[in-house]
Amino acid sequence: MFFVIIESTRSAMASIFAHGFRSFLTTLGIVIGVASVIAVISLTQGLRASVGQQFSALGSNSLTISAYTPLQDQMQGRRARLTPDDLEMIERRVDGVASITPLLYATRSSQIRYGSQTTFSQIMGTGYAYREVGQFYVQLGRFLANSDNDTRRRVAVIGDAVRRNLNLPENPVNEYVELGGEWFRIVGLLEPKGDIMGFNQDDIVLVPFATMQSIQGNQAQTDIQIQLRVSDDADVDAVVRRVEAVLRSTRGIEQGQRDDFQIQTPEQLMATVDNVIGMVTIVLGGIVSISLLVGGIGIMNIMLVSVTERTREIGICKAIGAKRHHILLQFLIEAVVLSLLGGMIGVALGYGLGSLVAANIPGFPPAAVPLWAVMLALGFSGFVGVLFGILPAGKAANLDPIDALRYE
Amino acid sequence: MSLIELQDITKFYEMGEQTVRALDGISIRIEKNDYVAFIGSSGSGKSTMLNILGCLDRPTSGRYHLNEQNVENLTPNELAAIRNQEIGFIFQSFNLLPRATALHNVMQPLIYRNVRWGKRKAMAMEALRRVNLADRVHHLPNQLSGGQRQRVAIARALVTNPSILLADEPTGNLDSRTTAEIMQLFDELHREGHTLILVTHEDEIARHCKRIVEMKDGRVHRDINTVTADAQVSN
Ligand SMILES: Nc1ncnc2c1ncn2[C@@H]1O[C@H](COP(=O)(O)OP(=O)(O)O)[C@@H](O)[C@H]1O
Ligand SMILES: [Mg+2]
Numbered sequence A: 001m002f003f004v005i006i007e008s009t010r011s012a013m014a015s016i017f018a019h020g021f022r023s024f025l026t027t028l029g030i031v032i033g034v035a036s037v038i039a040v041i042s043l044t045q046g047l048r049a050s051v052g053q054q055f056s057a058l059g060s061n062s063l064t065i066s067a068y069t070p071l072q073d074q075m076q077g078r079r080a081r082l083t084p085d086d087l088e089m090i091e092r093r094v095d096g097v098a099s100i101t102p103l104l105y106a107t108r109s110s111q112i113r114y115g116s117q118t119t120f121s122q123i124m125g126t127g128y129a130y131r132e133v134g135q136f137y138v139q140l141g142r143f144l145a146n147s148d149n150d151t152r153r154r155v156a157v158i159g160d161a162v163r164r165n166l167n168l169p170e171n172p173v174n175e176y177v178e179l180g181g182e183w184f185r186i187v188g189l190l191e192p193k194g195d196i197m198g199f200n201q202d203d204i205v206l207v208p209f210a211t212m213q214s215i216q217g218n219q220a221q222t223d224i225q226i227q228l229r230v231s232d233d234a235d236v237d238a239v240v241r242r243v244e245a246v247l248r249s250t251r252g253i254e255q256g257q258r259d260d261f262q263i264q265t266p267e268q269l270m271a272t273v274d275n276v277i278g279m280v281t282i283v284l285g286g287i288v289s290i291s292l293l294v295g296g297i298g299i300m301n302i303m304l305v306s307v308t309e310r311t312r313e314i315g316i317c318k319a320i321g322a323k324r325h326h327i328l329l330q331f332l333i334e335a336v337v338l339s340l341l342g343g344m345i346g347v348a349l350g351y352g353l354g355s356l357v358a359a360n361i362p363g364f365p366p367a368a369v370p371l372w373a374v375m376l377a378l379g380f381s382g383f384v385g386v387l388f389g390i391l392p393a394g395k396a397a398n399l400d401p402i403d404a405l406r407y408e
Numbered sequence B: 001m002s003l004i005e006l007q008d009i010t011k012f013y014e015m016g017e018q019t020v021r022a023l024d025g026i027s028i029r030i031e032k033n034d035y036v037a038f039i040g041s042s043g044s045g046k047s048t049m050l051n052i053l054g055c056l057d058r059p060t061s062g063r064y065h066l067n068e069q070n071v072e073n074l075t076p077n078e079l080a081a082i083r084n085q086e087i088g089f090i091f092q093s094f095n096l097l098p099r100a101t102a103l104h105n106v107m108q109p110l111i112y113r114n115v116r117w118g119k120r121k122a123m124a125m126e127a128l129r130r131v132n133l134a135d136r137v138h139h140l141p142n143q144l145s146g147g148q149r150q151r152v153a154i155a156r157a158l159v160t161n162p163s164i165l166l167a168d169e170p171t172g173n174l175d176s177r178t179t180a181e182i183m184q185l186f187d188e189l190h191r192e193g194h195t196l197i198l199v200t201h202e203d204e205i206a207r208h209c210k211r212i213v214e215m216k217d218g219r220v221h222r223d224i225n226t227v228t229a230d231a232q233v234s235n
Helices: A002-018 A020-058 A071-075 A084-093 A146-150 A160-165 A209-216 A236-250 A266-309 A311-319 A324-360 A371-397 A401-406 B046-053 B076-085 B102-111 B117-130 B146-158 B176-191
Strands: A062-067 A097-105 A111-114 A117-120 A122-126 A138-141 A155-158 A176-179 A182-190 A204-208 A225-230 A261-264 B004-015 B018-030 B035-039 B061-066 B087-090 B164-168 B195-199 B211-216 B219-225 B230-233
Touching: A002 A020, A002 A324, A020 A266, A020 A324, A020 A371, A062 A236, A084 A097, A084 A225, A084 A236, A097 A209, A117 A160, A122 A209, A146 A209, A155 A160, A155 A176, A160 A182, A160 A204, A182 A204, A204 A209, A225 A236, A236 A261, A261 A266, A266 A311, A266 A324, A266 A371, A311 A324, A311 A401, A311 B076, A324 A371, A324 B076, B004 B046, B018 B046, B018 B219, B035 B046, B046 B061, B046 B164, B046 B195, B076 B087, B087 B146, B102 B117, B102 B146, B117 B146, B146 B164, B146 B176, B176 B195
Parallel strands: A122 A204, A155 A182, B035 B195, B035 B211, B087 B164, B164 B195
Antiparallel strands: A062 A225, A062 A261, A097 A122, A097 A225, A111 A117, A111 A176, A138 A182, A155 A204, A176 A182, B004 B018, B004 B061, B211 B219, B219 B230
8 A cells, every 4th residue: 555655646746747837826726825824823923932032031020001091081082191100109009019110202203313323213211120120231331320310310321223323332331322402421231132022122222211201391291101020029919909909099090990001911911912813823724724725626626637638548557457546546646745735835935925024024023933833734735635636536546447548 | 268268248339229239249269378360340349359358348248257267247446456467458559658658657557566666667677678678668658659659568568477468459550560570579479478369450460360350240250260271150
């Protein structure tokens, strides 16, 4: 039996390559289906891996608190905000917090200038504690200090990408850059972190929180994020509940009303990401199964044509002693090889496509195709080959030798 | 018992209202190492006869014993095994696999009896050498002349060492010189002990054979032993 399979595979390959272009067109349905699923999987898996990396870098005991405006309120023009007062309340009334830091993102576009060189970057106002919360460490100079905040010093810690974009010297410490019309002295250069989650972690400028507030002017609009780290001996869930209670009372949220803020743990974020990826995968699975079905019908169609074309050959083989299963296997294997080839081309194409997309979106993590996806894609293509090859193969195997030989 | 025994074989085709009696009661014995030519006008039933002898086709009625085995009630797969082991078929139109080289064409029947690659190749080379085609083994059929193609087909028939070689107008598509070559090959195979049954409408070819069976309207009209010049005329 094994022997027959080898022979059948050999002749299946021969006849597939004898009609190279036709075979290619036939497998196109499978190629496209598999390629699209692999492309999306490679992107989502790459994304998932880097999200996971980032969250594990954050540590499982760090919380992000941000304002949350329900859609209804948004439509009425209301916007919830977190303010430094909220931070102060948490600091004062919640136990088990190892460090807490505000984050204030620049609202307007943030241009930085050094000499004649300008660039855009992510500018954040934060404090000393962010070093630990965000796992940012300096390679040269120092991080932001509490005194920087207290005196609203115009100092900045920059990422390596910013240094390169501005043509700053290898050691940029004590150089001055212009930021929103003010001059900032660089006090530290961060260690490179690389790209994570579609966002270059080295393209960043950190300034003292209070300085950021003052240069942003309109303080009523201030909406900060709060990052905090739960101390190692405290329970994360308990801290979350406490923060929630404190914020509800200080912000005057009555019972039965929804929170106008959200507290996210890395696990929650990861679960959300997984959820989205899972949904994309299911929708995609539906599209792909339709595409594979169409591909399979294409293969069945061409196999039926092929059986008719080769009726005489089948007659010859039967005349010299081929049994039913010899002919059946020959055509079945041809169908399976055809769809497997389609599957393989699809995997390669999909991975190529995913990599291309990932490479062209700045900061997007590299595409990654897990082995299970490859196996699943090939397994499905093989299954489609069997499913849609069995009918033509059976038709070939059941031909009467004399009729087949007489066929013109 | 003879190598082949036919008893009252008929083959009818229903064509609408009308029944075509392609074979209309044939009883004949063929011995080992016989060299038989079936002759007769077109439509007299020669090909139908040969196809039944070669287990490609089944008779409408009658008995067929091949090598003391009753072929009547065999399944399609059992018939395939008989075609593979007992019969070497040679066709007027060669019937080679177009995408396979001469060597692979000759190796093909051995696949169906599970001969290993190396052995298969050696056997096929031997058969091709026998028909003087050792220098053309890697040619495709369309790279060979008609006579060479027919020799590949003969090698394919020989490679399984069958009990009988059946040839339906084997020289019908060949010119007179290649016809002579092929007939010389058949004569040699006969001398080596093979049993040959040919269908032809050329007297020139029939004259090579030991025995000439003339068919007429699906019946045996004359059965002539050319060695003893002994003719049995039916009807
Ligand atoms: N498949 C078929 N269907 C109908 N009639 C057939 C078929 N095959 C052969 N015949 C008829 O049977 C008769 C004998 O045919 P055949 O054996 O091919 O003759 P020969 O080979 O002697 O020329 C012819 O009349 C032919 O028309
Ligand atoms: Mg004929």
